[in-house]
Amino acid sequence: xxxxxxxxxxxxxxxxVTAAExxxxxxxxxxRHAQAFPNFGSERMGAPVVSFCRIDDKPIRLREPIxxxxxxxxxxxxxxxxxPVFQGLKPKGYxxxxxxxxxxxxxxxxxxxxxxxxxxxxxxxxxxxxxxVGRPVPNAALLGAFAGVTGLLHFASVxxxxxxxxxxxxxxxxxxxxRAAFDDVAVPA
Amino acid sequence: xxxxxxxxxxxAEAVALCRPEVIxxxxxxxxxxxxxxxxxxxxxxxxQNCEYVNVESEFAALSVAIGASAxxxxxxxxxxxxxxxxxxxxxxxxxxxxxxxxxxxxxxAIGAPINIWNDHSDAMSMRDAGWIMLFAETNQEAxxxxxxxxxxxxxxxxxxxxxxxxxILTHAYERLEIPDQAAVDAFLPPFVPRQxxxxxxxxxxxxxxxxxxxxxVRYLAHDKQLQALEVIPEIxxxxxxxxxRESGGLFHTYQVEGAATVVVTMxxxxxxxxxxxxxxxxxxxxxxxxxxxxxxxxxxxELRHALEHARRVIVVEKAVAPGAGGVVSMDLRMALxxxxxxxxTVIAGLGGRPVTSPSLQSMLRRALKGELADLxxxxxxxxxxxxxxxxQRRGIATGPVAENLLKDxxxxxAD
Numbered sequence: 001x002x003x004x005x006x007x008x009x010x011x012x013x014x015x016x017v018t019a020a021e022x023x024x025x026x027x028x029x030x031x032r033h034a035q036a037f038p039n040f041g042s043e044r045m046g047a048p049v050v051s052f053c054r055i056d057d058k059p060i061r062l063r064e065p066i067x068x069x070x071x072x073x074x075x076x077x078x079x080x081x082x083x084p085v086f087q088g089l090k091p092k093g094y095x096x097x098x099x100x101x102x103x104x105x106x107x108x109x110x111x112x113x114x115x116x117x118x119x120x121x122x123x124x125x126x127x128x129x130x131x132x133v134g135r136p137v138p139n140a141a142l143l144g145a146f147a148g149v150t151g152l153l154h155f156a157s158v159x160x161x162x163x164x165x166x167x168x169x170x171x172x173x174x175x176x177x178x179r180a181a182f183d184d185v186a187v188p189a
Numbered sequence: 190x191x192x193x194x195x196x197x198x199x200x201a202e203a204v205a206l207c208r209p210e211v212i213x214x215x216x217x218x219x220x221x222x223x224x225x226x227x228x229x230x231x232x233x234x235x236x237q238n239c240e241y242v243n244v245e246s247e248f249a250a251l252s253v254a255i256g257a258s259a260x261x262x263x264x265x266x267x268x269x270x271x272x273x274x275x276x277x278x279x280x281x282x283x284x285x286x287x288x289x290x291x292x293x294x295x296x297x298a299i300g301a302p303i304n305i306w307n308d309h310s311d312a313m314s315m316r317d318a319g320w321i322m323l324f325a326e327t328n329q330e331a332x333x334x335x336x337x338x339x340x341x342x343x344x345x346x347x348x349x350x351x352x353x354x355x356x357i358l359t360h361a362y363e364r365l366e367i368p369d370q371a372a373v374d375a376f377l378p379p380f381v382p383r384q385x386x387x388x389x390x391x392x393x394x395x396x397x398x399x400x401x402x403x404x405x406v407r408y409l410a411h412d413k414q415l416q417a418l419e420v421i422p423e424i425x426x427x428x429x430x431x432x433x434r435e436s437g438g439l440f441h442t443y444q445v446e447g448a449a450t451v452v453v454t455m456x457x458x459x460x461x462x463x464x465x466x467x468x469x470x471x472x473x474x475x476x477x478x479x480x481x482x483x484x485x486x487x488x489x490x491e492l493r494h495a496l497e498h499a500r501r502v503i504v505v506e507k508a509v510a511p512g513a514g515g516v517v518s519m520d521l522r523m524a525l526x527x528x529x530x531x532x533x534t535v536i537a538g539l540g541g542r543p544v545t546s547p548s549l550q551s552m553l554r555r556a557l558k559g560e561l562a563d564l565x566x567x568x569x570x571x572x573x574x575x576x577x578x579x580x581q582r583r584g585i586a587t588g589p590v591a592e593n594l595l596k597d598x599x600x601x602x603a604d
Contacts, residue, residue, distance in 0.1 A: 061460035
């Protein structure tokens with residue numbers, strides 16, 4: 001593979017940094033090189049947060065922020081319009097948005113209509129997290145959806161990465177949320 | 190064992206494998222996750238026979254480290270940024286007394302203005318304090334350098350600062366090889382102190398020395414650094430034999446053979462630079478890269494040898510000496526006296542400004558055309574600077590610069 005770069009947008013408290021770390025662990029478990037890092041800043045609840053993950057078959061030397069992502073994950077739709085979340089997104093890239101609304105209702109249909117079919121998906125990750133984890137933390141569910149949409153990772157790796165970060169019942173709940181999102185995106189939108 | 194792990198945590202694991210007997214920490218910002226993880230290891234018993242001392246300031250952290258080391262204990266601490274400045278007096282004491290303390294510096298900018306992000310200003314502020322200063326290019330090297338640092342420090346009885354870029358390395362999750370305990374034990378012998386306080390056989394460490402011997406004490410400190418230039422390559426080789434990988438040494442060279450233009454840098458910037466010069470080589474000549482893993486002592490002769498065929502040397506450094514230029518460049522110019530080449534200084538990545546491959550390539554294209562100024566600030570927002578200078582020319586009471594520039598950025602964006 002050539003290097004695959006993911007940029008994650010969310011707000012402080014939504015596990016944006018943890019999501020990138022879990023993504024890197026999942027890729028590592030598949031024998032790949034992966035580099036996850038936050039957009040460095042003083043972390044505050046609710047403030048916009050960006051994190052990054054690079055995945056490659058060879059060691060990664062590059063240390064710049066991801067300028068041209070292959071995939072963008074938006075954990076919080078209130079960032080749309082406030083932060084240029086799709087900046088630099090590759091034309092054949094992927095987009096995952098955490099929402100129960102449609103792309104059209106979100107006002108994204110026109111902006112993303114050139115993207116390949118199936119590359120842009122909306123997932124109700126917060127609702128899945130509330131149902132399975134009991135807390136509105138959408139990160140694990142979005143990773144499940146990411147594996148489903150991109151085919152870059154096996155679900156088993158995502159599950160193992162989630163369990164690496166979250167033990168016991170919290171881990172179980174997050175895995176269930178991720179599985180539900182993975183199954184959800186398997187059905188064409 | 191291969192692990193996908195955060196840089197800070199990996200360093201904590203490496204430190205624990207070195208069996209320190211005292212770890213002092215002031216775990217409040219600016220700090221890294223390293224001491225947090227060390228504390229956890231002591232509590233869970235993963236790290237045994239180690240006293241973890243929570244102190245009340247950075248000054249206390251290094252002072253307790255000095256006491257512990259003087260008592261003959263293998264001692265570790267970590268800091269960053271303003272924390273290093275606050276321990277400044279103790280920094281000089283540790284080296285002046287010749288105590289083999291190992292300290293991680295998670296490199297960050299120094300205020301004012303307040304800025305928590307990465308650059309090398311903190312390390313540069315202590316560059317002449319008599320510590321050996323090692324810089325890690327990657328997290329694997331950061332981890333490995335800590336294991337080497339204890340051996341080097343104890344062999345020479347000299348404190349060592351292991352510098353790793355704050356956030357860029359300390360907060361990055363990557364695939365790293367964590368050595369096993371037996372291999373580290375084989376590489377790092379138990380600490381036999383050159384001096385240790387012992388009530389049964391008393392002597393003083395830290396006697397007052399007047400003009401009759403002060404110069405000689407300082408000369409010996411200089412000589413110790415020169416000895417390090419011999420010992421570091423030996424430890425590098427021995428590490429390679431024990432662990433099967435290259436880490437540390439005096440500096441790393443990349444595509445330097447035959448290159449007329451060579452970029453010299455320190456720390457994690459080297460990775461992005463290597464990608465940048467490789468991409469640039471598709472349209473022009475191959476530019477070489479040297480990254481210093483040892484900054485103090487400065488490997489003057491070795492660098493001169495490595496650069497003797499270069500015609501253009503560009504030093505990309507993450508700190509600025511206002512009114513003078515670049516600090517690493519000054520050292521390098523001294524090393525290259527008489528060599529037929531010029532040395533240009535590029536100041537980059539201050540206060541966490543991302544250093545991108547496109548920016549580096551555009552700077553290198555200018556350098557290859559001979560258009561680079563002697564002192565160049567990468568990605569400097571000239572408009573922002575000029576507007577502030579214009580304000581200052583118009584009046585005297587123009588207000589705080591930081592505030593003015595933040596307002597300017599809000600008005601003009603990043604143009």
